[in-house]
Amino acid sequence: MPDTYDHITLMCRLKAAQRRNKELESGERYIQLEELHQKEYNVYEHKIEKLKKELADAHKETIRVRNYWFQVLEDMLREFEKAQKRSAQELRKIEIRALNAEKQRDDALDKAAVFRHQFYEAASRLEEEQGKNLKLRAQINRDYENSSIPSSKAVRRKKITNNRKKTGRRPGGQPGHKGHCRKRQEPTQPVILLPPPEEVLEDCAFKKTARTIVKQMVSIRMVLNVTEYHADVYYNSHTGERAHAAFPDGVIDDVNYDGSIRAFLFLLNNDCCTSIDKSRAFLSDLTGGKLNISKGMISRLNREFALKTEPERRSAYADMLLSPVMHTDCTNARENGKSCQVYVCATPDGKALYFAREKKGHEGVKGTVTEDYQGILVHDHDITFYNYGADHQECLAHVLRYLKASIENEPDRTWNKKMHALVQEMVHFRNGCRQPHGPDPEIVSGFEKRYREILETARKEYENIPANDYYKDGYNLFLRMEKYMHNHLLFLHDIRVPATNNEAERLLRNYKRKQAQAVTFRSFENIDYLCQCMSMLVLMCLEDPANIYDRVSRIFG
Structure with a gap:
């Protein structure tokens, strides 16, 4: 089946080629093409003539319009030149004004720069002075409440506040309170019995009661207790040796002071924080000038x-x-x-x-x-x-x-x-x-x-x-x-x-x-x-x- 289709196709193509070959050999095809070309040539020639005519008309119109525009341009150029002259004059005026403005601006900028520099210097000095002021104020305000300075060294003394609430009662002992009396001491001297007043002796109506009022007068006095030791010296005629009895411990110098005097001066000087001069002067006053301890002894x-x-x-x-x-x-x-x-x-x-x-x-x-x-x-x-x-x-x-x-x-x-x-x-x-x-x-x-x-x-x-x-x-x-x-x-x-x-x-x-x-x-x-x-x-x-x-x-x- 496919072989038959191909054979028919080839035969049709062969007949068409034979027919075209025949037309070409006889010249008929050439004559047809020449006639067709002549027709198209005439048509295009007519179009070209028409376009040439239109082109000539357009050229004339262009010349006319160009002359017209040249006239307009000349008028515009004259107007432009006039406007340009006016603009140049105004520009020169504006340039002069701009130069003056620039000069004024430069002067103003120079002044502003000077003021700005002065402002910066003033601001810097102000900030520095404020810092110094803050530092000095902090130093002045330093006291025992805001630093490690003790209250005894502060210029402003510590405020003593009273936090007790007012009760409306009078100060002192209150009714019903026994109170705190002074401690009685053991009498060191015989008791002194005071005689009755004369009005009691003269009036027999006064009778003695079982009540006795006792009051004490307490005083102190410095008693100088001196113990003196004597030791006989013995001489050995054979050896030349001398001997005496041994003195008690602590008895070394000609005059010795026991622990009571030493403790008194030691505590007065260290615990009470009095000077050596005041300590020795106080002891001298207490003993009526009999004891004058040296400074060296107190310092030792x-x-x-x-x-x-x-x-x-x-x-x-x-x-x-x-x-x-x-x-x-x-x-x-x-x-x-x-x-x-x-x-x-x-x-x-x-x-x-x-x-x-x-x-x-x-x-x-x-x-x-x-x-x-x-x-x-x-x-x-x-x-x-x-x-x-x-x-x-x-x-x-x-x-x-x-x-x-x-x-x-x-x-x-x-x-x-x-x-x-x-x-x-x-x-x-x-x-x-x-x-x-x-x-x-x-x-x-x-x-x-x-x-x-x-x-x-x-x-x-x-x-x-x-x-x-x-x-x-x-x-x-x-x-x-x-x-x-x-x-x-x-x-x-x-x-x-x-x-x-x-x-x-x-x-x-x-x-x-x-x-x-x-x-x-x-x-x-x-x-x-x-x-x-x-x-x-x-x-x-x-x-x-x-x-x-x-x-x-x-x-x-």
Whole structure:
């Protein structure tokens, strides 16, 4: 079937090719094509003639329009030239005005630059003067309430407030109250019976009752008790040796003073903080001028007492090492115009030791209880103390003072007021806690959360408004409270740890009073002996505060 279809197709193609070949050979096809070409040629020739005519007309119209536009352009050019001249004149005027304006502007800019420079200089000077003013004002306002200055050194004295509520009652003893009478003493002299008045003797109507009114007159007097020892001297004619009876202990010089006189002068000079001159003058006045003790003897009493009480202080040193909590602090001392330090270590049970050191820092801590202590240290913010002990609690009394200083000198900040209120609240809560195992952990966590939030507030405030270059105490306090947060809040976690270092502060006031009286010491050994004596007095007051004089007398005796 396919072969038949192909054969038919080929045959049709062959016939068509034969027919076309025949037309070409006869010339008929050529004649047809020539006639067709002639017709098309005539048509295009007619179109070309028509287009040429139209082109000629268009060319004429173009020439006419061009001449017209040339006329218009010439008119416009003349108008443009006139306008250009006017514009040039106006432009020259505008240029002159622009030059004048530019000159005025340049002059104004120069003046503005001068004013701006003056303004910047004035602003810089103002900011610097404000910083200096803030620094000076902070220095002037520093007192015992917003710094570590003791109240005795402050210009403004401490305000004594009366928090008692008025009851409307008159002062003094109240009706129905027995009252506190003076203690009666044992009579040292025969009782004096006063005779009856004359009116009783003259009137027989007076009868004696069983009631007797007893009143005492108490006085003191200094009795000089002198014991004199005589010892005969014997001579050996064979050997030339001389001998006499042995004198009692303490009887060495021609005139000796026993422990009572030594204790009197020692306590007067050290415990009462009177000068050597006043102490010897007071004793001389009491004895009617019979005893005039030398200054050298009084000044040597500290050394003698310190050497005789060394075992007691060593025992106290060992006991303080076993205490779970210990206070420590230091203060400045003066020795012949040079500066030295006095350290104090105290435990909550009342034991305390003073140490004199020539330098501060690790050299000062060396040899004190703090050097070997392994418990919790309570102290002010002295970085040296952080190298000793197992843990640390900072004194929040100092923190409250520093926060108050920040409130006074940085009134535009809010974190210091919030932190001051929070610290007061935490200390009040801790003082009122009576639970043996310590405060409630949830309450403590709440305090810690508020503490962190206030620190974050401080961070934002100091980022927005940086601290003044002349007063950075508030900013430094914020950094310190952030870094040592654990050491500021340790008292909330351990019931044994106090919130303040007042124990050491109170003990150092004893030395400060003596320093204020002495002004300066002649040698460092005098300060060292004084510290040893003050340590022993504290230990003696702890054991038996009513018989210090007797015990000091026995030590000297």
